[in-house]
Amino acid sequence: MNQATFDKERIDPVLADMFIPPSSHDNETHLVASKCNKCGVYFFPKRHICPNCFEEGTLEDKYLSNEASIYTYCVVRAAPVGFDSPYILGYVDLPEGIRIFTMIETDNMDDLKIGARVRLIAGKIRRDENGEDVMGYKFSVMKER
Template identity: 30%
Template sequence: MTDTTLLRPDAWQQDGPDRVRLLATRCGRCKTLTFPPAPSCPACWERDQLTIESLPKHGALHSFTIVHTPGTGITAPYAVGLVDYEEGVRVCGRLRGGAHLSVGMPMETIPGSIREGENPLSGWMFQAVTKSPEPL
């Protein structure tokens, strides 16, 4: 399975070597927040009253798994997880520090290399707030 949100340039923005922001659309009619940004609100189908908002830097780890069979250009094993934000949005992403992850722990959004080699891909990753980063 490929997470195509990683390939969407409108879903994230790198603000520096250590900082990345995830972007979402806020519906002006029903206030639903949608990640990745969408051309219409999935709750009420509003198309005109949509604004772009940044998600907060921190969320909570909802679940995760360790991947042992990677795609081309990706080194395994690595961790992938779902991070929940207080605003009601859940985001999938790579995780750093897979050996010390636990459900519910606070996570922060960081920039990271998703794939290396001939066709490199950069995007966002998550790492535990309370643990020092470690390679997996």
């Protein structure tokens, strides 16, 4: 999939610390988590102190896997201002044991099902009050092989 590069100021400020969009030297989108090097647990969004160990200095930034599976989803038909309806929201499960609430997109609604494989992408989430596109991360349903 072709992904555009993004201006930092166009990224949704709520999501800005949570992911790294594609760049000229890395065409992939990355979710940035914290991993505790004492207990091994991942946290997303990032934490400053491990909620298991309660010690400082045990967390390091780690990229999460870019593929996940749909835990559950819903189709939103009553969209808030700035969102185009219908759109899909759901939870996806990552191999690191993280469950993420996210926007999901698909070319074919028949492919949208619980357990479907999804891939992390960067793209338009909504429009701001000036009508400008605001970018963030979301997951795209992968074609079944």
